Amino acid sequence: MPLNHSSHPAGSGVVMTLMPVIAAVLVGFIIIGVALPVLPLHVENGLGYGTFIVGLVAGAQFAASLISRIWSGSYSDRRGAKKGVVAGLIAAAAAGLLYMVSLWVINLPALSAGILMAGRAILGGAESFIITGAVAWGLALVDKAHAGKVIAWVGTAMFAAMALGGPVGTVLYGAFGFKAIALITLLLPLLVLVYLSRMPAVAPHPHADHASFGSVMKAVWLPGLGAALASTGYCTILAFSSLYYSAMHWQPVWMAFTAFGIALIVARTFAGHLPDRFGGARIALIFVLVQAAGLFLMWYARTPLTASAGAAFAGFGYSLVYPGLGIEAISGATPQSRGMVMGIYTAFLDVAMAVGSPALGWVGGHLGLDNIFLAGALAVLSTAIVAVLLLRRSALRKAHAS
Structure with a gap:
């Protein structure tokens, strides 16, 4: 019901x-x-x-x-x-x-x-x-x-x-x-x-006036872009960390991905309420700096312990960037258009994975595997610009509302 x-x-x-x-x-x-x-x-x-x-x-x-x-x-x-x-x-x-x-x-x-x-x-x-x-x-x-x-x-x-x-x-x-x-x-x-089968559903909106694709995209593209840039950092670890560890003769080769995932889950378990409490863009801005710092540490690392610590920092930082920017994406959405908003928002991550992985692979092929993490850190760091723009947009809305 x-x-x-x-x-x-x-x-x-x-x-x-x-x-x-x-x-x-x-x-x-x-x-x-x-x-x-x-x-x-x-x-x-x-x-x-x-x-x-x-x-x-x-x-x-x-x-x-x-x-x-x-x-x-x-x-x-x-x-x-x-x-x-x-x-x-x-x-x-x-x-x-x-x-x-x-x-x-x-x-x-x-x-x-x-x-x-x-x-x-x-x-x-x-x-x-x-x-x-x-x-x-x-x-x-x-x-x-x-x-x-x-x-x-x-x-x-x-x-x-x-x-x-x-x-x-x-x-x-x-x-x-x-x-x-x-x-x-x-x-x-x-x-x-x-x-x-026995879990409660929520009422659909079959006859409601739905926002057009263009209007939804206008609201979502900026937080979506930020999420895509931050997800490029995730690409570096998902697609290339085991290859990098293998080239450096570090064992086990899956340690970076495991450290990333554990740190992400821990952060969301204990800090998942922060975007709701302090604002999505503000928390995304803080945590994306942590994520970038972790990737810079992986680029700089000379031991597997340092690299794995960098991966953990990256996971901890990435943990609240996606939900933080997601709050910004749905902030102006009506209940009857939330599905479309999240569909488009998630599509930005698909594009990041599809484009980011080969682009980072090109970097690794021409500049060395370690520089994949430098490129990922710079892409992630640019998400901070998006978060600042979202904060300004929110401030302008509040000023106009008052």
């Missing part, structure tokens, strides 16, 4: 209220995470294809995610955020079924790879519906004063799931092959659907 706004919980009940949303995001990103490290192995060893086909199969998910962002936001606004999450979970299960079908025709590698690519594309669309619907659902379930907590907790669930999914996927693939990945992708979303 849809909730009305009088049902919003007080601050102490926010996390419990968000549990169904967090569960959906955890599952959505665990099934993405379990496939990431083993998909190239399956395509290369199981199907006999090279890196180009590996790239096509893996990239199908990210392309579909970007393309479906705005559609998923509009769907959540018009049909209801919970229905958006449910649609995403059903699509995720369908992707798992396609994974299974691709294994049934593995003796026809071209057909198997095509079906697998279709499954990846459907999973990309599912991810859009799950994350966009989850944020819109969470924002509607709690008071507007807790918007930062919603974005922070949903993001924490996403990072935790990705961190957990990789090791789990590697172990399962080693023990049972790609069939285990397919079964998890098929069954986990169905289990969460059962859990969500």
Whole structure:
């Protein structure tokens, strides 16, 4: 039964209220995470294809995610955020079924790879519906004063799931092959659907006047740009830290990513309320300086301990940049357009990952791996300019209102 706004919980009940949303995001990103490290192995060893086909199969998910962002936001606004999450979970299960079908025709590698690519594309669309619907659902379930907590907790669930999914996927693939990945992708979303069936929905806005894409983009582009620049720093660690550690003969090679993720989760657990209390742009400005300092430390590092400490600082700083700027993105949004706002806002991160990774790779190829972290630090530091502009914009609005 849809909730009305009088049902919003007080601050102490926010996390419990968000549990169904967090569960959906955890599952959505665990099934993405379990496939990431083993998909190239399956395509290369199981199907006999090279890196180009590996790239096509893996990239199908990210392309579909970007393309479906705005559609998923509009769907959540018009049909209801919970229905958006449910649609995403059903699509995720369908992707798992396609994974299974691709294994049934593995003796026809071209057909198997095509079906697998279709499954990846459907999973990309599912991810859009799950994350966009989850944020819109969470924002509607709690008071507007807790918007930062919603974005922070949903993001924490996403990072935790990705961190957990990789090791789990590697172990399962080693023990049972790609069939285990397919079964998890098929069954986990169905289990969460059962859990969500009795959870409260929020009223959709099927007949409301929705903001145009242009008006939403006008409000979102500046915080979205800031989030994209800050996420370039995340790209440096996600895509290049293990390669850098390996080149420097530092062990274990995954330490930077682990330090980044742990620091991010700790920061959001204990400081996730700060953007709501002190303002999104102000907190983003402070924390982005910490993130940049961490990346500068990684660039300067001469030992794995120093580099890992830098990664931890980067994770701690990045932790509240995304929710802080997210608050700025939704500050002027009406309830009936929050899904579209978050869809467009999240699309900026997709673009950052798609453009930032090859750009940073070019830097590493021409200037050395360590300079990837210098370039990332400079990109992150430019987010401070965006935060200052947002603070000025907020001050002008207050001046005009008075």
